[in-house]
Amino acid sequence: MLANLNKLIERELTSLKAELAAYPDEGSIWEIPAGISNSAGTLALHLVGNLRHFIGANLGNSGYIRNRPAEFESRNVPREEIYKLIDSSVAEVSAALTNLPPEKLGERFPLKFGDISVQNDDFLLHLLSHLAYHLGQVNYHRRLVTTDGSSTSALSIPKLATAQRGA
Numbered sequence: 001m002l003a004n005l006n007k008l009i010e011r012e013l014t015s016l017k018a019e020l021a022a023y024p025d026e027g028s029i030w031e032i033p034a035g036i037s038n039s040a041g042t043l044a045l046h047l048v049g050n051l052r053h054f055i056g057a058n059l060g061n062s063g064y065i066r067n068r069p070a071e072f073e074s075r076n077v078p079r080e081e082i083y084k085l086i087d088s089s090v091a092e093v094s095a096a097l098t099n100l101p102p103e104k105l106g107e108r109f110p111l112k113f114g115d116i117s118v119q120n121d122d123f124l125l126h127l128l129s130h131l132a133y134h135l136g137q138v139n140y141h142r143r144l145v146t147t148d149g150s151s152t153s154a155l156s157i158p159k160l161a162t163a164q165r166g167a
Contacts, residue, residue, distance in 0.1 A: 060096025
């Protein structure tokens with residue numbers, strides 16, 4: 001499960017980079033049309049902060065310190081800087097998941113959410129869903145802002161860990 005989860009998170013983060021690259025200019029990444037509250041840039045910063053905090057730092061001891069308010073307050077961060085943050089997320093998540101012993105999946109996640117605790121496997125699936133949810137929002141934002149309905153092939157089946165051609 002950990003290898004597949006790692007591959008899916010990497011696929012989604014790679015797709016996030018492709019979505020950001022599909023914007024015609026950096027300004028459009030940061031637009032906030034009426035009726036929505038976050039730009040694609042804000043969502044990208046939030047996603048990398050979220051994964052680096054919960055998986056990289058809490059499961060992988062990466063040392064990352066999250067600044068969640070900055071994820072939502074920062075504006076006009078250059079696309080290249082966001083790409084570097086995404087690459088850091090891929091590396092930290094991969095290191096954490098590669099080194100996480102499978103028997104830890106049934107243990108409780110080190111942080112509580114109020115008075116709620118969850119198992120690591122359950123929370124990792126939640127984090128993947130959270131990533132995919134916001135990736136869809138970025139895709140929709142791009143299409144709305146740019147009026148470009150083209151696909152970036154975000155959820156590519158051939159990129160699944162078990163994908164085989166002709167099998």
